[in-house]
Amino acid sequence: MTNPNTLSHPFKQEAEWQKLQTGIVALAKTEVLARFEQVGAEEKDDGSLLTEADTEMQKQTQQFLAQNWPQYAFLGEESSSEEQEAAMNRDTGCWILDPVDGTSNFAIGIPVYSVSLALMIQGKLVAGLVYDPSRDEMFSARIGQGAQLNGKPLIANTPKQSLKQCSGIIDFKRLSAELATKIATQCPYSSQRSFGSVCLDWCWIAAGRGQVYLHGAQNIWDYAAGWLVLEEAGGYSCDLNNESVVVAKVIKRSAVAATTKPLFEEWRNYLEIK
Known part of the structure; x- marks a missing residue:
């Protein structure tokens, strides 16, 4: 088990954590939700789909992160493979973004998609956000500090026993x-x-x-x-x-x-x- 105290990052502080969440929600509503059922899609080389929401959400998120936490590299799904490898090898850590996870759903009007952002430092995931614009649900977690859904503690459990x-x-x-x-x-x-x-x-x-x-x-x-x-x-x-x-x-x-x-x-x- 990783000791969270050995990994330094700004999101241990509530103000920085809330700033990150607020920024991602605002961008997702503007760049993704506003385009739902409003844009077409093209096919990438691997057969997956790409929309304007994917490219604009990645572009705007990268700018937002660089302006506020420039010490970290950036790895996005829509980045080139060379850019992805360079970011992953940055000693100070890197952001990992999926600007629209579930593009196939998004492109045909199924409201099951999300924006995902994580921070990896020294090979360890230390912070993560998954925002569902259609339901306005923010899942969040910081290493050693638990998980939350819309600011309330999230604990994995179920009454199902088998x-x-x-x-x-x-x-x-x-x-x-x-x-x-x-x-x-x-x-x-x-x-x-x-x-x-x-x-x-x-x-x-x-x-x-x-x-x-x-x-x-x-x-x-x-x-x-x-x-x-x-x-x-x-x-x-x-x-x-x-x-x-x-x-x-x-x-x-x-x-x-x-x-x-x-x-x-x-x-x-x-x-x-x-």
Whole structure:
């Protein structure tokens, strides 16, 4: 467990923390929410979608962060791979932004998307925000200081005691055919969802809106802030190799998570994670 006192950052102070949250909310409302159902989308080289909201939210957020906390580098989903690698290697730390997580939903009028921002220092995630403009919900977390939803403590918990009672948030598309088939034919839980915003997936597990989670391949901007929210809320996670989801690299990672330790252990046993 990382000792939060060994990592220096300004967001231990409430004034700076509130300044960051207020700024991100204002930008999300102006650059993202105001464009909902108002813009078209284009396809990127990897097949994912890009809208004006993605590019403008990233541009304006980068400027806001540089004006207020210039000591940190900036890594955005829409940055070039060279810029992403350079930011990740900055000794002082870097911001990690997904300007619109759930662009596919956003582009076709499904109100399930979010803005995700995390701060990584020395390979550790120290602060994270996930803002849902459609619901005006701000999930936030600071290392060693707990998680919050709209300023109120967020604690991962659920009255569901067994895996068979649970709802799973599962992304089948990115799983191996063998694992996807096993889940589909030997369903271990009560019901299954896939919402299309990885950042919200993590936060909704923390809030008990689903109890177990599985995703086969997500980038650091997808999971960084949401992972910290769940971690600080007291939830549990690992990858499919039983290692930490978080690595200080721009590579895809699998993710397994649950609200409580008993459910996490039962879920891992079902997935045959050793």
